[in-house]
Amino acid sequence: MKRQDIFLGLYILVPVVFLIVPIPTLLLDILILFNIGIALVILFNALFSKEALNMSIFPTLLLMTTLFRMSLNVSSTRNILLHGYAGNVVETFGQFVGGGNLVVGMVIFFILIIIQFIVINKGSERVSEVTARFTLDAMPGKQMAIDADLNTGAIDDAEAKRRREKIQDESTFFGAMDGATKYVKGDATAGLIITAINLVGGIVLGVVVQGAEISDALSKYTILTIGDGLVSQIPSLLISLSTGIIVTKASKESDLGNVLIRQLFSIPKVLYIVGLTMAFLGICTPLNTLLCLIYAVLFIAAGRAIQANVEEAEIEDEVETEEQSAEEIRRPENVVSLLQVDPIELEFGYGIIPLADVNQGGDLLDRVVMIRRQIALELGCVVPMIRLRDNIQLNPNQYVIKIKGVPVSEGEILFDHYMAMNPGYVEEEITGIPTFEPSFHLPAIWITESQRERAESLGYTVVDPPSIIATHLTEVIRNNLNELLTRQDVQNLINNIQEANTTLISELVPKLLSVGEIQKVLQNLLEEGISIRDLVTIFETLADNAATTRDTDVLTEYVRQSLKRAISNKYFPANEMTSVVTLDPKIEQEIMSSVKQTEQGAYINLAPEKTQDILNSVKEEVDKMEELGKNPIIVTSPIVRMYFKKITSEQFKDLIVVSYNEIDTDVELQSIGMVTV
Known part of the structure; x- marks a missing residue:
């Protein structure tokens, strides 16, 4: 076993033993001083740690120190009641603090208890409770912020994982601190009870059992009680103070000392005002004039020194800025960083910034996260990081979608308006600004917020600007995913x-x-x-x-x-007759006859006029299908499908071409046309 494991085991085991077995007063003195030392170590660690998580073990440590301190309390109480003596440390504390006066000692002891129980413990408990609640409430927002930074490329996967773990650790820590502060409160309460037992029990034993005078018994056991209470309550007070420091620690930049000096003594005019106030109090009031004037001089001198440092720092910053600017001009430009091309970019004018700014209520970043999730589920492919950036060269309400640095689509929105689209069966028109939906180039109308409810009641499809951008971005990514x-x-x-x-x-x-x-x-x-x-x-x-x-x-x-089951499920609804167009066997034969095989692959050597005739026939059939409100689907034989798709892909990008072998056996088809020449 490691030495630290042995020490930890003893630190847990010894208090349990001391609750049962009496211990000599010398060993009790050693352990009481050790307990005070451990409390000081914890206090200064809490004071100088940069953030609360640096002492993530504190809730467990709080329980361990409380157990250790209570076992010493029990041991000292046993010695006080049995022998009327609990060691040098207890007796010294009892005599020294009160200065030989029992009343003063008791007053100081109870003041110490009140400070710990009412001020520090109560405040730490409340802060721990509130911090735990707000930390748990803030977790979803922090998670979304991490996802947004990850999707915009601001952080990588490793940093996102580290931040998520830190959020989880914070919630666990502050939740544990909320419960651990109850140990401190219970410790203070138990200290009061033990003190009362020591005082009353000691006086009763001294008078009844030992036959001492009541004044002697009162003097002896009061001193021992005060000493025992102090040696246990002082470490308890230090631990309580450590708890308060940890749960109220807000700055993560540096230790508390640096932050304290920087935040209290960084504004010269504040120190000037305080110095003049102290001088006024010394001159115009009965207060000690000499002391007030000394403080006034010290504050004014400190303010002057800080002002000199600030002016010197400003000059150094100005010189450093000028040197950096000059160095930038002299240094050859590093163009390597400019060579990287983002797979997907969404650039937008300044008028769209509120949609992407979380602080202004924008949810565009969250929608980008959902786009990546949606396409992953739909097409089984991970979409690269989508870079969002503003571009002042664009119109305020314009946005541009780029694939590998090249603009492939763009759109324009009206920030305070909604887009209303007629699905085809709405007869009553609504007034608005005519436009086109950017994803599918369908006619639409921009309407105001006040018109939205009426448009929806008439049957219009109404969408907000973030949904328009998100839908457009989704379609562009889906159409270019093979390149990405x-x-x-x-x-x-x-x-x-x-x-x-x-x-x-x-x-x-x-x-x-x-x-x-x-x-x-x-x-x-x-x-x-x-x-x-x-x-x-x-x-x-x-x-x-x-x-x-x-x-x-x-x-x-x-x-x-x-994959015919998946293809059939995508294009042919279950329990429905699907209308399709077939391909004339003669055309299939002509296409296969024109296929030439080479080492680099196959290509189609079809006469241009024949190709045009086929495309014209395809257009007629596609128009016929669209008039009927059906998706244009052409079914071919397996051997010719890929060649026919290559012929038609340039002119009919959305045309669905499937072969008979890609259609499930339970699909019902109805041929309503044939591509022929």
């Missing part, structure tokens, strides 16, 4: 499932496919909005087929067929 998926992201996804699927990963990577080839397959899936959350199924399919082909487009088709 890096090799490192893929490696992280592999690592997440590796522990539970060691055999699969060891077979697939890097024996059959590299991380880059897996990345390409996942990007193909994300490009068409297919979730990659079921990574085990995806990797199982890749492992089954990578031995025969390493063409990532072909492997993507195999994976899509393995």
